[in-house]
Amino acid sequence: MLLRAKDLGEWKIIDIFHKNFEEAPDLLVPFGDDVSVVDLGKDALAAIKTDMLVASTDVPPGMTDWQVGRKAVVGTISDFAAKGVEPKAVLVSLGIPAEYSKISLEALAKGVNAGAREYGAFVLGGDTNESRDLVIAVMLLGATRKGQITLRSTAKPNDIVAVTGPFGKTAAGLQCLVDKTVRIRRKLEAELLEALYMPKARLNEGLTLSKRGLTTSIIDSSDGLAWSLHELSKSSRKGFIVDKLPTTESVKEYAKMSNIKLEDLILYGGEEYELVMTVNQEKWEEAKEAIEQVGGKLIRIGRTTRERGVRYKRGHDTILIESRGWEHFKSGDQNKETLARRFR
């Protein structure tokens, strides 16, 4: 049988690429972690990351061109936030449809610039091409130091599992756009859509955690909370027990008014840019305070165990958290169940 991209799905495609890329000697950060690190000599380490936004699958209806440009950059900066790297330079490769208007181009350019400037980076260059989809490939560069980056793979047993904020807003926001029959208070709906259109990267939090060596493992949550927990669990070969699923009143109200379980909105969303991490218990108070000092918060949601598996303890029940989140090419089946499904 001739297999095609849509039969394989994103993770198997990534696997094909990974297998066919000759591994660099002395790799400082393993393939697949949030950033790549390159030794430039003289103790200088460069961190780099690329992320592509394709409008037809990654842009929800109602998002402005400015917001699209900004989001393409902010989503990439979230990976730098997870690894505590300050973004210095942004490059942007664009595929632009022939019919795209000058007004949209200007708004897109201003949005790309705004996304970079919001986090202290500058756009230094790029490349422009004609394509059928609007495609924005962002590349980030920053400096890091030896021992500065916390991997996904180094969680220890009995660490505290923590996140930098509530979950479920983008999933609920997307549902607001899909299902117009669900009515929630306008102010709360506006809050959900704001989360969707104007995501924030937790850069200050990530830089603080990294500078002070406060985490044992860390990742961003761009593919959803469940997926991030599974990724840390798999990489670190540890289990995770979650006993709290932090969310907001707006998400709770949305869940109540719709037929969607609150836990699903929180766990299986995506395009959220909170950080998900493990912290040694002895460093917990220090970590919490450090994050509060930079205007953020750290929410304990569970702990790690020697025994593998990712579970949610709800009262006396313990349920398995599934390993799913958004996966490109899988919109047909699997992603129907993923709330943060994209639009085509």
Add this chain to the structure above:
Amino acid sequence: MLLRAKDLGEWKIIDIFHKNFEEAPDLLVPFGDDVSVVDLGKDALAAIKTDMLVASTDVPPGMTDWQVGRKAVVGTISDFAAKGVEPKAVLVSLGIPAEYSKISLEALAKGVNAGAREYGAFVLGGDTNESRDLVIAVMLLGATRKGQITLRSTAKPNDIVAVTGPFGKTAAGLQCLVDKTVRIRRKLEAELLEALYMPKARLNEGLTLSKRGLTTSIIDSSDGLAWSLHELSKSSRKGFIVDKLPTTESVKEYAKMSNIKLEDLILYGGEEYELVMTVNQEKWEEAKEAIEQVGGKLIRIGRTTRERGVRYKRGHDTILIESRGWEHFKSGDQNKETLARRFR
């Protein structure tokens, strides 16, 4: 009137982006030169570059998936070659059509890897997305040093203008695919198609010239020889007089058998990766020898003048070389006259 991307053309679109990007302070290399350079502190300078390949406009018929993957990387490395930067790391953001086969994906991955390894770099990571076009955005990282990079803007009067090889093969190769009625000897046709499908970046030449500070200005020729000369002329505010248009027997034969002027094949092609540079006369012999020592050659094609303009002196005639080359979004009119036109 509502202007669209196709009305603006690539250069005006780049202009819109440039205008809307806040300029970084202490910019080490100006926006629009072949690479961007970022100070990472402690005297470490990182050079970065991004380039996007869109299959529907950038891939000629008959090119294999492996060659497409390889070319996406090699085209980007050519910019590093021009600025004398050794590529260390490659990131690749992919947009893949749902119907793309597993066999093609594997070949593409191997091609990307081969393009990097051929020039000593490793692929460290990337991003995979679903899109209607096959899109490959390549990002390169390398180390450079203060004063190492020769810009486009620093040619002096009475410099020698030189190139690293003959021109016209890719333009003639593309024409072979477009116009099947032109017959040239099979061996020569194979040579032209080889240039098209398996481009080479002049990395050794570029590294040597940079290390020894042998050029006063330099650029690669990915948009054609005429465009590169105009770009150096415009950036440096100097004139160029060309008295030699180096090419091959195969291109000469193709010109003879077709209705296309030899000069047009040489000047207005593109997707060629020779280096185009200016060299101080006193350094000419040293430059020529240095390039020969790394297995390349340096061909004198003219000189620079105080008086602006880019001209070709042919016997007693002097004709103006036009400022054109491939421009995305302009396939309708302008690119009809550009030989290296892409396929859709």
